[in-house]
Amino acid sequence: MPYWLMKSEPDELSILDLQRLGQARWDGVRNYQARNFLRSMQVDDLMFFYHSSCPQPGIAGIARIASAHYPDPAALEPESPYFDAKASDTKNPWSAVDVAFVEAFKQVIPLATLKNQTALLGLPLVQKGSRLSVMPVSADEWAAVLSLR
DNA sequence: GCCAACGTTGGC
């Protein structure tokens, strides 16, 4: 079963928001590589929930993929920040999935800590210049992060 | 707020 890591700005959706909601739509992915990863997800895959662009960037918890991918409705909504004029009902290039809350870590595992782990050197998250917002995580990387809780 | 790095756009 594949594992994933997905970035969210906690101002938009934090792990505690997801805990309160139970489930939420993961939309607004506007990068083809990230979108392709969304499309290869299976229901019940697990993902690390990463907080980005915030005072304490890091992995904040775990969620579960709760739906197959589907066309991202936000791309069709003119009021949405994720609106894409090139998207239409019949041709929507963007995808979304639903995710369900699994666990909120007592403390966020800081990016600086993740960068110190030899086991995580292959993870795009810690690589210089990488901006990928959805990425696969190997079983070894998954275990390495869990050991930091 | 700064800035490095990246992805996309569009002229040629």
Add this chain to the structure above:
DNA sequence: GCCAACGTTGGC
């Protein structure tokens, strides 16, 4: 197909 310009990401 090249590449400069631009907008965005995201840590610090």
